[in-house]
Amino acid sequence: xxxxxxxxxxxxxxxxxxxxxxxxxxxxxxxxxxxxxxxxxxxxxxxxxxxxxxxxxxxxxxxxxxxxxxxxxxxxxxxxxxxxxxxxxxxxxxxxxxxxxxxxxxxxxxxxxxxxxxxxxxxxxxxxxxxxxxxxxxxxxxxx
Numbered sequence: 001x002x003x004x005x006x007x008x009x010x011x012x013x014x015x016x017x018x019x020x021x022x023x024x025x026x027x028x029x030x031x032x033x034x035x036x037x038x039x040x041x042x043x044x045x046x047x048x049x050x051x052x053x054x055x056x057x058x059x060x061x062x063x064x065x066x067x068x069x070x071x072x073x074x075x076x077x078x079x080x081x082x083x084x085x086x087x088x089x090x091x092x093x094x095x096x097x098x099x100x101x102x103x104x105x106x107x108x109x110x111x112x113x114x115x116x117x118x119x120x121x122x123x124x125x126x127x128x129x130x131x132x133x134x135x136x137x138x139x140x141x142x143x144x
Contacts, residue, residue, distance in 0.1 A: 003028040005047035010034055017072065017111035019084045029056070029084055031075065039064060044079055056080065069114050076109065085109055085121050086128070093132075100136070104129035 006028055009015070013034035021027040029046045040063050044056035056079040060071060067075065080087035089106040109121040 003030075003047070006030055007045060007049055012036075014113075016067075016113050017076070017109050017117055019076075020108050020110070021088050022106050023088070027088075031072075033066070040066060042067075042075070044075075044084075056084075066113075069117065069120075072114060072117070073120065085124060089128070100129055100132035104132070 003018075003026075009032065011034075013032050015030050016033050017031050019029040019031075021029070027047060029044060031042065031044050034041045034043075042058055042061055042063075044058060046056075058075060059078045060067065060075055063071075076085065077083040082090050085107040089103050092106060093100065093103050105122070105125045107121075107125075109117055111117045
């Protein structure tokens, strides 16, 4: 699986990045852009588009020019409390107490239009893992 249940693109709409979750059903979150006569309109959609629980706020709903990478990162990082890359990882890690090495890359972000975006979030995942491993190491050392 992986994206089969996403709604179809609207006319003149394209997916700018895609967030792929390592969930059992490989859930996908799609950030889409649609050019109108005067603006570009953005939306975030997933395979649960009719469930209000999975509603993602947009800090930038429109623009005249395509988003810079920095602005797109702000959209991704503010669409959920811990960002689209971290929220599902946090939920799984805090509920199941899994090994951080199993979950650090729970979300990957890719884009044909922003190829450097994947590296940005891969590095963010690595930083999260390093922080968690250091915290676990310090906790185990304190317990001794």
